[in-house]
Amino acid sequence: MKEIHTGQALATRERVPAGKALDDVPKxxxxxxxxxxxxxxxxxxxxxxxxxxxxxGALALYVISQVGFLAYFANVITMxxxxxxxxxxxxxxxxIIILLAT
Numbered sequence: 001m002k003e004i005h006t007g008q009a010l011a012t013r014e015r016v017p018a019g020k021a022l023d024d025v026p027k028x029x030x031x032x033x034x035x036x037x038x039x040x041x042x043x044x045x046x047x048x049x050x051x052x053x054x055x056x057g058a059l060a061l062y063v064i065s066q067v068g069f070l071a072y073f074a075n076v077i078t079m080x081x082x083x084x085x086x087x088x089x090x091x092x093x094x095x096i097i098i099l100l101a102t
Contacts, residue, residue, distance in 0.1 A: 027073060030069075030073060031070065031073045034066050034069045034070050034073065035070070037066045037069075038063060038066040038067065038070065041059065041062045041063040041066055042063055044059055044062075045059035045060055045062075045063060054100065054101070055096065055097045055100055055101070057096070058092075058093045058096045058097050059093075061089040061090070061092050061093040061096075062089065062090075062093065064085070064089050065085060065086040065089040065090065068081070068082045068085035068086055068089070069082050069086065
C-alpha cells in the first residue's frame, strides 16, 4: 500500500470536494452528535426491551457502534477502525434480526 505524506493528503482533498466542508466543522459538534445518537440508541434499546419487542437485544449493537465513534473522537482508535466497528455491528445486527425472524 502506498504511503500518503502530508503534502499528498492536501492534494487528495482538493480533488475530492464531497465532504470537504465537513473538515471545517468543529470536532465538538461531531462528539455532540454521536453522544445524541448514543443516548437515542440506549433509550430505544431500553424501550424495546421494556415492551418485550422481538430482537430488541440487537439494538445493543447500534449502541456499541456509537461508542466506537466516540473512541475515535477521543483519539483512541482511527476513523477506519471506527467505521469498521460500526459496519461490523450493523451486519451483526442484521444477521441476528433476520436469523431470529426466519
